[in-house]
Amino acid sequence: MIPSIALLAALAAGTPSVSTGTYRYTASIDGQQAGASSITVARDDSSTTIDESASGSLAGTAFVGKAKLVLGSDLAPLHYDGDYDIGGQRSSATASLTSTSATISTSATGNKPQPVDLDTHSTHFVVIEPGLLSGLFALPAQMDAWKDAGITVIAPAFGQARAIAPDAPGGAAARPADVPSGDVALTFSSAPSFTIWYDPATFVPDEIVVPSQNAIVTRVHT
Numbered sequence: 365m366i367p368s369i370a371l372l373a374a375l376a377a378g379t380p381s382v383s384t385g386t387y388r389y390t391a392s393i394d395g396q397q398a399g400a401s402s403i404t405v406a407r408d409d410s411s412t413t414i415d416e417s418a419s420g421s422l423a424g425t426a427f428v429g430k431a432k433l434v435l436g437s438d439l440a441p442l443h444y445d446g447d448y449d450i451g452g453q454r455s456s457a458t459a460s461l462t463s464t465s466a467t468i469s470t471s472a473t474g475n476k477p478q479p480v481d482l483d484t485h486s487t488h489f490v491v492i493e494p495g496l497l498s499g500l501f502a503l504p505a506q507m508d509a510w511k512d513a514g515i516t517v518i519a520p521a522f523g524q525a526r527a528i529a530p531d532a533p534g535g536a537a538a539r540p541a542d543v544p545s546g547d548v549a550l551t552f553s554s555a556p557s558f559t560i561w562y563d564p565a566t567f568v569p570d571e572i573v574v575p576s577q578n579a580i581v582t583r584v585h586t
Contacts, residue, residue, distance in 0.1 A: 380439070380508040382412060382501070383566040388584040389497060391420060393577065399427070401497045401581075410437055416498040425451040433491055433498045439506045444491045444520055457520035461489050468520050480518060483527035487513040493521055497572075497581065504550050504560055505567035528554040542582070543571050 384405045391399040399420020406413045412435040419428045428449040434442045444459040457470040466480040466489055482489060488510055492499035499517075506515075507530055514529040531551040539547075543561045547570055551559040561571045572581040 380505045380567055381407065382414075382505045383568055387501075387568060388586070389581050390584055391579065391581045393579045395578075398579070403497060403501050411435060411442065412439065412502075414498045414502060416496055416501075418496055420495075422450060422495055427451075427495060429493075429496050431493060431496050431498045433502065435502060435506075439502065439509045440488050441491045441502075444493075444518075446493055446496065446520060448495075448521065455521065457493070459491055459518055459520045461491075461518075463488070466518055466525075468518065468523055470521060470523060472521075473523070478523055480516075480525045483514070483516040483525075485514045485529075486516040486527050488515050489518055490515050491518050491520065493519055500558075500560060500572055500581075501569055504562040504569060507550055508567065526554075528552055537573070537575075540571060540573065540580075547571075 382405050384407050387403045389401045389403070390397065391401070399418060401416055401418040404415045414433045414435070416431040421427060429446065431444065431446045433444050436442050440463065441461050443461070446457045448455050455471045457468065459466055459468050464482045468478045468480060469475045488506070490499055490503065490506060512530045514527060516525055516527050518525045531553050537551070537559055540561070544563070546563065547561045548564050549559050549561050551557070556574055556576045558572060558574045560569050562569045570583045
């Protein structure tokens with residue numbers, strides 16, 4: 365019995381999870397303030413929920429977005445709900461996912477379900493909605509849990525999916541001056557390339573850099 369308990373404890377200790385709490389971020393493009401986002405992480409015995417509230421400007425147009433991303437015990441996404449207001453135009457998108465398939469619905473297409481299959485070179489789905497942070501926030505813990513395997517990224521509002529994989533560790537760009545010295549980098553070179561600098565103890569991102577867009581998302585420490 366004792367060895368079994370010890371094994372279960374070791375397995376539990378080795379399972380990555382995003383630290384619960386509320387985290388705030390600001391975004392800049394070309395050095396100019398472009399938006400802000402608040403992320404709240406809650407967890408129970410079977411799932412992790414990431415709630416986001418964001419606001420800012422997209423190409424000079426005011427943007428407000430809300431998202432809820434629910435992850436299973438293995439950090440794979442189970443459900444996504446997003447509501448957006450861009451220049452006074454309201455829209456919404458949802459995604460329901462299993463380990464091998466997903467269904468996307470958007471208000472722009474009359475909420476007609478759109479099936480998406482997992483790419484043959486991927487082991488899991490992830491949900492990353494352009495302009496929002498919740499999916500990127502979850503990536504460091506997901507990649508650690510899945511041993512940096514290939515993934516199929518779904519962008520629900522756009523009805524799009526594509527397969528990407530992280531770069532090998534150690535090939536990241538130079539550490540930004542404002543990133544804590546203990547942070548490690550998660551880089552994807554697929555267009556558009558991006559790097560997430562995160563705390564390996566909590567898997568919470570401190571900075572996200574998108575070089576092609578000259579965009580930086582920075583955690584606000586309070």
